[in-house]
Amino acid sequence: MDTLKILLLFLPFLGHALQADETNALAWEVGYELRWEDFRGVPPADKTVAATTASGISYSFKTKGLPGQYTLDYEVVAYFYPEKSWYHPELSNAGVLMHEQLHFNITELYARKMRKIxxxxxxxxxxxxxxxxxxxKINRELKVFQDRYDLETDFSRNQQAQEQWNKRIAKRLEESHP
Structure with missing residues (x-):
């Protein structure tokens, strides 16, 4: 049996595969919405960015079957990392929090895509x-999608685009299976 556990840590403009450490992480759950109290990282002195969500995909698996025809018992989880996520209270509001929630929701969508594959x-x-x-492959696609989300919503400042993304991601979550 082969077991492996890896995660993708998403920070704006950055994706890394690291050894998984979910000790303080929050697994994505239907109905759970991030709160500012979940953002425990220390914000940088530079205040050009209001908030950052660190989220990632972790997976583990065991093989079963015959050589060359293996199938997997696997687990794929989207996590939010409170200690690596931060915000500047004076720059943040409910709209920014919703924007950050969507980053986490997008991570869950790509975790679902990986499960399906x-x-x-x-x-x-x-x-x-x-x-x-x-x-x-999932990691690359996720990064492109997250970057596109930030670009199109202007990091939550374009309220009309943000609302469209809110609806689009909610619909995709509803249509896909966890």
């Missing part, structure tokens, strides 16, 4: 490498 696939002899390849 892993569930419908068999793996060859290099399962770890094949799963890492799936993860890397």
């Amino acid at each position: 892993l569930s419908g696939r068999t793996f060859g002899g290099n399962v770890r490498g094949e799963v890492r390849e799936v993860f890397s």
Whole structure:
């Protein structure tokens, strides 16, 4: 049996695969909405950014089946990292918090996408490498999507675009299975 646990940590303009540490992390849950109290990181002195959400995808798996025809028992979870997430209270409001919530929701959408890929696939002899390849692809797509979200909403300042994204992401979450 092969077991591996990795996560994607999303910070604006940055994505990294790191050893997973979910000790203080919040797993994405239907109905849970982030609160400013969840943002426990120390904000930088530079106040050009109101808030930052650190969220990521963590996965682990075990192989089953015959060589060349492996399937997986797996877990894929979207996490929010309070100690790496921060905000400037004087620059932040309910609109900024909703913007940050959507970053976390987008991470969950890509966790669901990864679950779907892993569930419908068999793996060859290099399962770890094949799963890492799936993860890397999801990671790249997630980063592009998160960057597009920030660009189109102007980091929550374009309220009309923000509302469109709120509806789009809510619909996608509703249509996809956790």
